[in-house]
Amino acid sequence: MKKIVVTGGSGKAGAAAIRELLQHDYDVVNIDMKPPAERLAPFEQVDLTDYGMTVAALVGADAVVHMAANPKPDDTLVEGAGRFYGNTMSTYNIFNAACLLGIKRVVWASSETTLGLPFVEPPPEFAPVDETHTLYPNSSYALSKVISEEMARQFHRWSGTNFVGLRFSNIMNGAEAYQRFPSFWDDAHKRKWNLWGYVDDRDVGQSCRRGVEADFEGAEAFVIAAGDTVMNRPSRDLMAEVYPGVPVRDLTHEYGTLLSNEKAKAMIGYDPQHSWREFLTI
Numbered sequence: 001m002k003k004i005v006v007t008g009g010s011g012k013a014g015a016a017a018i019r020e021l022l023q024h025d026y027d028v029v030n031i032d033m034k035p036p037a038e039r040l041a042p043f044e045q046v047d048l049t050d051y052g053m054t055v056a057a058l059v060g061a062d063a064v065v066h067m068a069a070n071p072k073p074d075d076t077l078v079e080g081a082g083r084f085y086g087n088t089m090s091t092y093n094i095f096n097a098a099c100l101l102g103i104k105r106v107v108w109a110s111s112e113t114t115l116g117l118p119f120v121e122p123p124p125e126f127a128p129v130d131e132t133h134t135l136y137p138n139s140s141y142a143l144s145k146v147i148s149e150e151m152a153r154q155f156h157r158w159s160g161t162n163f164v165g166l167r168f169s170n171i172m173n174g175a176e177a178y179q180r181f182p183s184f185w186d187d188a189h190k191r192k193w194n195l196w197g198y199v200d201d202r203d204v205g206q207s208c209r210r211g212v213e214a215d216f217e218g219a220e221a222f223v224i225a226a227g228d229t230v231m232n233r234p235s236r237d238l239m240a241e242v243y244p245g246v247p248v249r250d251l252t253h254e255y256g257t258l259l260s261n262e263k264a265k266a267m268i269g270y271d272p273q274h275s276w277r278e279f280l281t282i
Contacts, residue, residue, distance in 0.1 A: 003027045004212065005061040007048060007094060008068030010036035012173050013109055013204050017065050020205030021212075031057045032068065048090035055097040063212050066094045066108035071141050080140035087144035095151055099159035107211035110149055110165040110221050112259060113142035118193035119243075126247045127195060127239055128260035131167075131221060149221050156219035164211035164268060165221035169197040169259055171204055178279045185232050192242045195258035196229035200274035207270050214268040222264035227272045228255045232282045 004021050008014040009030030018040045021028050028041040035043055046057045048068055058064060069087045074080035091108065098106050115129055116122065116136035125133055137143040145167075152163035172178060184191045207224045229235055234254045239246060264270035 003029070003060060003062050004065055005029050005031060005058055005063075006041070006065045006067060007031050007046075007090075008066070008109075009041065009043070010034050011067060012171055012201060013168060014065075014067035015040065016171075016173075016201040016205035017067060017208035018205075020202075020209045021065070024209055029061075048093055049086060051093045051097070054090075054093040055100060058094075058097045058101055058103065061101070061103055063105040063107070064094060064098050064103060065208050065212065066091065066106060067208075069109060069141070069144075071111070074140050084140040084144050087141065088147055091144070091148045092151060095155045095161075095163070099155055099161045103161060105162050105164070105212055106152075107164045107166065107208050108148070108152070110167045111142060111145045112167050112169045112194055112197060112223065112225070113137065113139060114145050114149070114167060114221075115223075115259075117142070119195060123243050124195065124246055126249060127243070127258045128249060128251065128256070129195060129223070129258065130260035131223060131263050149219075152219040162217050163219040164214065164216065165219070166204075166207050166211060166264075167221055167223045168204060169199045169223070169225040170194060171201050172198050172276075173201045175279045178276045181230050181276050181280060184230055188231065188233070188238050188242050191230050196231050196235075196238060197225045197257060197259040198230050198276070199224055199226050199272070202274050203270075203272045206273070207264065207268070210268045210270050216268060220267065222268060222270070223259050223261050224264055224270065225257045225259040225261050225272070226275055227252060227257055227261070228275055228277075229257060230276065231255075
């Protein structure tokens with residue numbers, strides 16, 4: 001696989017994917033509705049809700065990395081409906097076009113929100129939360145990702161195209177993004193909404209490349225998180241304070257992530273390398 005089309009390459013996750021792929025000698029094209037702030041690769045303006053434009057944009061690609069989506073909160077029902085349509089229709093068009101063109105690998109951005117964020121009602125069933133956890137989408141964005149995961153399974157069944165869904169945790173971009181972390185440390189409740197999870201954008205890029213390169217067949221979703229939490233306290237202590245009674249399974253280490261990335265490690269070779277500890281001291 002040499003030519004990779006990255007959708008949403010002007011955004012945070014898409015730009016991270018482009019950087020990683022370029023560093024590993026792939027030919028990359030960015031397709032997005034808005035031009036990038038930094039032109040890392042050739043850019044084409046494409047409306048992915050238009051099926052014809054989507055097919056044309058993917059011609060000649062060996063694989064697709066689909067990062068385009070609108071993750072904003074549902075401020076109104078009308079906005080939520082429009083967001084659901086845009087996210088679901090664009091993903092349907094990407095999946096359909098890839099299958100039509102015989103592209104055998106689609107890596108795409110699902111989301112940690114499928115797992116039940118914020119973890120209030122119901123609380124998590126267990127921790128670290130993994131891909132066996134019941135899905136509880138609580139927004140139009142999360143629901144669009146759950147629907148897209150099912151679309152991926154059916155498109156694989158129809159066509160044999162392989163789909164790698166990446167359930168990204170809260171993406172951090174650069175040293176400045178980590179400066180807020182100390183403000184969470186005095187109160188475990190401030191960042192409980194996603195079990196104190198995050199992921200560095202460089203590991204986002206790595207996971208996209210691993211998804212492209214993995215010896216993998218099927219349609220699977222993978223949690224993509226850092227190896228630790230945003231907190232400077234042991235993970236079991238956080239769970240005992242905020243979610244007493246929720247079973248805590250084995251952790252990779254004392255401060256280990258409560259969003260398990262073990263499946264991604266085992267199946268696509270994901271290997272999180274970056275932590276807030278590079279930029280902050282306790």
